[in-house]
Amino acid sequence: MQAPRRERTYIMIKPDGVQRGLIGTIITRFETKGFKLVAMKLAQPGKAKFEEHYADLSKKGFFARLVEYAASGPVCCMIWEGDNAVKTGRKMLGATKPFDSEPGTIRGDLCIDVGCNVIHGSDSVESANHEIGLWFTPEEICNWNNHSDTWVYENELQVKLAKKVVSVEKPYTDQKPGTSGLRKKVKVFTQKHYLENFVQSIFNALPKAEYEGKAMVVSGDGRYYNDVATQIIIQIAVSNGVR
Secondary structure: OOOOOOOEEEEEEOHHHHHOOOHHHHHHHHHHHOOEEEEEEEEOOOHHHHHHHOHHHOOOOOHHHHHHHHOOOOEEEEEEEOOOHHHHHHHHHOOOOHHHOOEOEHHHHHOOOHHHOOEEEOOOHHHHHHHHHHHOOHHHOOOOOOHHHHHOOHHHHHHHHHOOOOOOOOOOOOOOOOHHHHOOOHHHHOOOOHHHHHHHHHHHHOOHHHOOOOOOOOOOOOOOOHHHHHHHHHHHHHHOOOO
């Protein structure tokens, strides 16, 4: 099933960014943020393409220099998708003038001169739609499900974790609350629904006011099965209303 489409923005690494080998660095920033890459290509069009792209700046005194610079080498064209992709993308880029850009932004960290400011990003949803249509055909855009979205967007995480419903087929008579109940070999806890039953029993024994809507810390000693157990505990906790 295809996930619902989120907002998209057009990001273009300019010739100086390509020549300096910054494509990977910039992609990493957007991926680390949680955005999804749905289209990317290298292009080296003529000046006419950039005159169309920067048409809103055609009456500016620097327009000819801007077009000359943009057409001086290959550019990396990308479409990134995610909630508030346009506004957040612009913040990630920083101010047009690098010396006005905050440290931590792309321009604040990666460039010095406004004439070589590395990157372009759509400034509105309308501009993004226009620029995406200008640089990409529908066939070049990949609509795909990114499974990490579950861990980026809270609503998707809640939907996934709320599905953690377990039907225990038999009672376990050897389970005890507290640390004494945890002192068992891993093979005991890997029995079908053993861990789920243990965790849910704890929630059943507590007043809802003790955990509902509150944060919970899950820790372990790193031994085998620890990672699987942690995910099960988180899922059951969220299903019970833990934040």
